[in-house]
Every structure is written in structure tokens, then in C-alpha cells.
Amino acid sequence: MDVSHDGKSTDKERPRARGHRTTHGEALLDRAFRMLTCFGPDTPVLSLSSLATRADLPKATALRLVRQLVDQAALERTPSGHYTIGLRLLEIASLAPRGHGLRALALPYMQDLWHATRQHVQLVVREGLQCVLVERLSARDSTRIPYRVGGRMPLHFTAPGLVLLAFAPTEVQEEFHAIEWPDDEEGLTNTGDALRARLAAIRRDRFAVLSRPLWGVPTSGVATPILDRNSTTIAALSVVTPSEQIQPAAHVPAMVVAARAITRVVATELTWETLQ
CATH class of the missing domain: 1.10.10.10 (Winged helix-like DNA-binding domain superfamily/Winged helix DNA-binding domain)
Structure with missing residues (x-):
């Protein structure tokens, strides 16, 4: 009552x-x-x-x-x-293996990648049909991006989101494709057959590149998967740069090396079913 x-x-x-x-x-x-x-x-x-x-x-x-x-x-x-x-x-949140647990293992390699790129370096996991930014390292003069640590990001309008969607279980992908998603705030469309073709290319190349304006600034992101011991994608590592300063693909080799290093340590240290 x-x-x-x-x-x-x-x-x-x-x-x-x-x-x-x-x-x-x-x-x-x-x-x-x-x-x-x-x-x-x-x-x-x-x-x-x-x-x-x-x-x-x-x-x-x-x-x-x-x-x-x-x-x-x-x-x-x-x-x-x-x-x-x-x-x-x-x-309580610090005990989440997909959050702080994964972050603790990935952070040393993220720091190496940040020193190599001096750009935003992000660690992202999928949560349902969105993704969550677990950690980000940024330079003081890095371009502004609208996502905060702990905040949610769209799957189809971010490079790490595209990676996580591309390697998500088939039922998750079909659920995502069944929804009529609106264009993003910049009026960009990334759905339907074009999205399916993009996801197939990401699975083939094992990395994603996405360029789009953020707050009116041309910005590019690259991302690649992080795997567990069962070769299941559990997270994405990404680098975000201002498009007019550097070609985003230039960061792919260093990013892939860092992601493979994180994958190796994750396979050894994290074995919970919650990461699958």
C-alpha cells in the first residue's frame, strides 16, 4: 500500500x-x-x-x-x-569480468598502442544490440568524441560496434537486421544490404574502418576483434583519429598486434562463461 x-x-x-x-x-x-x-x-x-x-x-x-x-x-x-x-x-561493477576484469588485462597493451598512435584507444564490448565503452585512453589534444567510459554506443555507426556485430552469433545479427534503425544524427545510413556486405567484409579482413563526422569534425575509427580461448569475439579494440590528419588504415597493423597480445592474455586469465 x-x-x-x-x-x-x-x-x-x-x-x-x-x-x-x-x-x-x-x-x-x-x-x-x-x-x-x-x-x-x-x-x-x-x-x-x-x-x-x-x-x-x-x-x-x-x-x-x-x-x-x-x-x-x-x-x-x-x-x-x-x-x-x-x-x-x-x-560491485569493478567485479564484472567483461568490464574491469577485461580492462585490467587489456590496459598495458592499450597503453602501448596509445603511445604508438597518440589517438583515442578504446576497449568496447557488446551488450545486447548496443555496445559499451569499457575503457578509453586519450591524448589531451585528441579530437572530441561523444562516447564516455561506461556509456553505450551504436553497433552500426562505430567501428568497434561493426566488429562486434560482424562476429556476433547469427541470431543476434538477424535480430539486429530485423529492426528498422533510424539514420544517425548526421543523416548517415548503414543498414540493409549495405550493412550485410560491410559485415561480410569485416569478417574477411578481421578489421573495420569507418569514417563519419562527429560534432561536425571528420573522424575515422578502426577496430579489430579480441578473442577468448574458444576463439569467440568478446571485445573490440579500436583507434579513433581525425580524418584530415592521418589515414585511419595506417593504425591497423599496430592495433592488430595489440589485439592479438590481449587475446593471448585473455585466453590465459579469463575463462568465465560470461565472456563468451
Whole structure:
């Protein structure tokens, strides 16, 4: 039973605005995760009212959830009375083998690649029909890119995403192709038969090259797969450069050498099924 804003008890919560569904009977865990995902790069600190609005929950329900999340250190309360993500989530996330575990093994080789290229060097894994940036090394004067560590990236409009899609299981590829994806923010199209042909070429060459403007700046990315001991692609290593300064393919040999080195150490150190 929930408490309404006027202090009276009510058996049902207010309907959700999206889809006119109610939150009655919705799992507590679902609500809690919905609140946690309200935070982002542009909204690292939120008030209770903002959390309730963004999570589409009654304020009383949001308050109960926030208190529980603060008790578990998943959220922290700021001196101003607002809320931010707690360190407990970082502690838990650091145990993810596809995240920090893979990052720890790959980082020395990523650093070598960064010293050789002085460009963005990225480690990316697939999560469903998107990919997640696990780590990035960047020079101070590197061209700006819109993806942050821990953030999601599109599969078909990034070089590492294309690699991960090209080497994904057949059922994942077919699920991806069955969706009518919109063009990217620059109006570029990379779907249908053209995408299938591109993925076939990536499987043949074992690397991807993709040039596209980011925030109006001509940018190119190259990427290649990282494998586990079963020769299953578990991640992609990539280099991102400004297109007008250097031919992106010039970085492919060094990138491939680094990816093979990471593959060797991954085959030895990481054997969990979660990497497959």
C-alpha cells in the first residue's frame, strides 16, 4: 500500500504517463533500477522530485526507494539534500569480468598502442544490440568524441560496434537486421544490404574502418576483434583519429598486434562463461 501526497493511503499508485500503464505490481528491483538509470553524464546529481518525475513514480514511492538505496550505499545524499550514485555501485561493477576484469588485462597493451598512435584507444564490448565503452585512453589534444567510459554506443555507426556485430552469433545479427534503425544524427545510413556486405567484409579482413563526422569534425575509427580461448569475439579494440590528419588504415597493423597480445592474455586469465 502506498501513501498519497495528501497523506491518505491508497491501494494503487498513479498510472504511468508512458503507455498508460500502472506501476502496481511492478517489481521493486525494476523500480530501483529505473531510478538509478535516471542519472547520466548531464544529470549526475538529482533532487527527489526530479528522480520521481524521471522514473515516472509517485514521490512517496520514490522517497521510499531512495532511502533504501541510500541505506545500501547505492545512492549518496549530498549536503544540499540531492542524490548521486554511490560508491557501492562502483565497488560491485569493478567485479564484472567483461568490464574491469577485461580492462585490467587489456590496459598495458592499450597503453602501448596509445603511445604508438597518440589517438583515442578504446576497449568496447557488446551488450545486447548496443555496445559499451569499457575503457578509453586519450591524448589531451585528441579530437572530441561523444562516447564516455561506461556509456553505450551504436553497433552500426562505430567501428568497434561493426566488429562486434560482424562476429556476433547469427541470431543476434538477424535480430539486429530485423529492426528498422533510424539514420544517425548526421543523416548517415548503414543498414540493409549495405550493412550485410560491410559485415561480410569485416569478417574477411578481421578489421573495420569507418569514417563519419562527429560534432561536425571528420573522424575515422578502426577496430579489430579480441578473442577468448574458444576463439569467440568478446571485445573490440579500436583507434579513433581525425580524418584530415592521418589515414585511419595506417593504425591497423599496430592495433592488430595489440589485439592479438590481449587475446593471448585473455585466453590465459579469463575463462568465465560470461565472456563468451
